[in-house]
Amino acid sequence: MLSILCAKHLGATGVVATDGDEAVVDAIRTNLFLNGLDVDDTSRIQVRTAALRWGHPIDAATFPEDYGMSVPDVVVGADVTYDKSVIPRLVSTLGEFFYLNPALEALISATIRNEETFETFLNACRRNRFSFEQVDCPPVPEHQQKGPFYPTSTPIQLWRVTRGRYMDDAFSV
Missing domain, CATH: 3.40.50.150 (Vaccinia Virus protein VP39)
Known part of the structure; x- marks a missing residue:
């Protein structure tokens, strides 16, 4: 929800929605689709998803x-x-x-x-x-x-x- 808010209403220029659980990352993708943020066109930002496991090196x-x-x-x-x-x-x-x-x-x-x-x-x-x-x-x-x-x-x-x-x-x- 936070990534959707940042992308649609707060003017973020790049958004990556993360979670440590792959099933949650899949659910994020579904929510992005339902909110029209899964497309890549010049009028809207595309929100990317990724697994981010806390405590692991970046x-x-x-x-x-x-x-x-x-x-x-x-x-x-x-x-x-x-x-x-x-x-x-x-x-x-x-x-x-x-x-x-x-x-x-x-x-x-x-x-x-x-x-x-x-x-x-x-x-x-x-x-x-x-x-x-x-x-x-x-x-x-x-x-x-x-x-x-x-x-x-x-x-x-x-x-x-x-x-x-x-x-x-x-x-x-």
Whole structure:
């Protein structure tokens, strides 16, 4: 959904929708087709899909072949801090992206179901000397939402994560 939003409404010039599960990547392809984003014409952006497994090395030499674009300037993640056990691999992958493009900015939308789990993410960012800040993005009351619709009972936070001034070429989680 996030890739569709970026491609159709936010003016992104290149979008790669990823997941670590091939079945989910197939479902993404179906949703792209249903939203008219599977065609390659000059009037619309084509959204590419790829499997991206957190914690696995990202090869700069094959990045354009693997993902159909150059290394991005922005990485957007939605609901990716849901489980403590995945945080080390997520942060490792962010570190790989920062290594490939030190100017990269990651925007992480986090549904805060468990404060301790989210704190694990922030602590891993601190250990890796990433800079991060919460972006002020107050929720729209449900009765005023015009779409996309979302419940406001569970807090959603938006965070900007960057390489950080003092990040070494090596990182740890």
